Amino acid sequence: MNLIVFFLEPLSYDFMVRALATTLIASIVCALLSCWLVLIGWSLMGDAVSHAVLPGVVLAYIVGVPFAVGAVAFGFLAVGLIGLVRDTSRVKEDAAIGIVFTTLFALGLVLISITPSQTDLFHIIFGNLLGVSWADLTQIIVLGAITFTILVIKRRDFTLFAFDPTHAHAIGLNPKLLGAALLGLLALTAVVALQAVGVVLVVAMLIIPGATAYLLTDRFGRMLVIAPVISAMCAGIGLYLSYYLDTASGGMVVLTQGAAFTAVYLFSPRHGLVGQRILARRRRGSLEPSS
Amino acid sequence: MSVPSIEVRNVTVHYGEVLALDHANITLDPGRVCALVGMNGSGKSTLFKAIMGMVRPDSGTVLINGASPLKSRKSGAIGYVPQSEEIDWDFPLSVRDVVMMGRFGHMGLRRHAKKSDNDAVDHALERVELTDYASRAIGQLSCGQKKRAFVARGIAQGASVLLLDEPFAGVDKRSEATMTTLLRELSADGATILVSTHDLHAVPILADEAVLLMRRVLMHGDPHEVLKPNNLALAFGLDVLNRGTTV
DSSP states (O other), rough: HHHHHHHHHGGGGGHHHHHHHHHHHHHHHHHHHEEEEEEHHHHHHHHHHHHHHHHHHHHEEEEETHHHHHHHHHHHHHHHHHHHHHHHSSSSSSHHHHHHHHHHHHHHHHHHHTSHHHHHHHHHHHHOOOOOOOOHHHHHHHHHHHHHHHHHHHHHHHHHHOOHHHHHHHHTTTTHHHHHHHHHHHHHHHHHHHHHHHHHHOOOOOHHHHHHHHOOOOHHHHHHHHHHHHHHHHHHHHHHHHHTTOOOOHHHHHHHHHHHHHHHHHHHTTTTTTHHHHHHHHHHHHHOOOE | HHHHHHHEEEEEEEEEEEEEEEEEEEETTTTEEEEEEEEETTSSSHHHHHTTTSSOOOEEEETTTBBBBHHHHHTEEEEEEOOOGGOOOOOBHHHHHHHGGGGGGOTTTTTTOHHHHHHHHHHHHHTTTGGGTTBBGGGGOOOHHHHHHHHHHHHHHTEEEEESSTTTTTTOHHHHHHHHHHHHHHHHOEEEEEEESOOGGGGGHHSSSSEEESEEEEEEEEEHTSSHHHHHHTTTTOOTTTOOOOO
16 A cells, blocks of 8 residues: 555545544644643643533533633633632642632533533543534634644743743733633633543643643743644544544544653653753763773 | 831741751842852752742742832843753754843733844843854853853843742853852842852942851851851751850
């Protein structure tokens, strides 16, 4: 089988075209956002918000409003509740995050179980790339474009917020507003990625690409390019692998990203494990010229 | 009569039940370098936060160049050099990126750097002698260089009031001397500088005046006078003879 056929054959199916578009959009938007999340230390927050949007999405489905509305509402509700539990009890933040998001996720599961047309909604949990409809794809494109545009236009402010919020305040910006904007975009991104890999695996797409790029460069501007490129490549490779190996598409996409991270973690020129070991050995060697 | 650069009038701050600042009064004229001396928990950081408007005082007012903290922040008048612990030194930014952040208040929505911004950053880097380090990652600098990079950010910003939180912590003697010279030069150019420090013997060389803080202002005046042992004993709680205040 030649390469062209290898790439084009799956695309003769409409559902595969939609799946590819969905996974590429989700992977790029998630990867962009992940650069800030891993640097601020919001990985757990990403996990929490992406799970906590579930009841919002289900309620939006029941009421018949766009998923994004319910997702953003419950995203902020989760962040608010986490802050409330942390600040008004002796429970620490990680526990507060664990309590709030699992409870909201459970609420989502219960809501799904009492909602007719269950099959549709269970796809949100594990993702169903191959079952993305044209209407789903339209929503994904719109939300993805909005999130992408805001992130790119305001990227320098978000970076300032991540690096030194006190300075942001001192020059008259509003760091609280910037933080809230990032959380809102996180909720929107979760909706985009829900269709692709499902609630459970969204967090992977929200952390792995940023962490991978972070090991490859010391320039934030380059991270913002490297992360989406790696993420999109992994998403494409993962989808094709799932097609030819007949495995779960969402799982395959995340597995590929995990494999890419592992490779970078080991072999990144400056921050990779192997490179650092060799450098350390060389340094030790140069200290003992007699040996 | 000139308008004071910093005017803290009767400011009281509580964190929940804890009294952090008790009717603090400090007036600082333009071009002065003032050292803020007090032990941990004496309210130094809270005073900085009050000046920047990050905490809302229970009572009292703060004026920067005669204007409200909000107005002063918007105009870029307040420059801030954070404590080392507040910064993630693995953050993937170059020295130039960090200094450029001083220009954000002067830029448009996208914070796109114009020629004037690049010039201001070049000039600021030159001023703190970090031009050769501009493209280094911020975490690769020495402690003293890191501090100077943040001072450069304030210079690029065009701040008339510079707040430095423990700039001498973890810095070697030579870097300390460089920083002291730099701050003296900036004040000679008209900047007003408030420095919190543990490093007491640097104070008389660095500062025109010193404030002894222990939740309230115990003393404010000539550094030599403020740093007399019996005065320090008040601020650092070593007043074993319990002679009462001499303020």
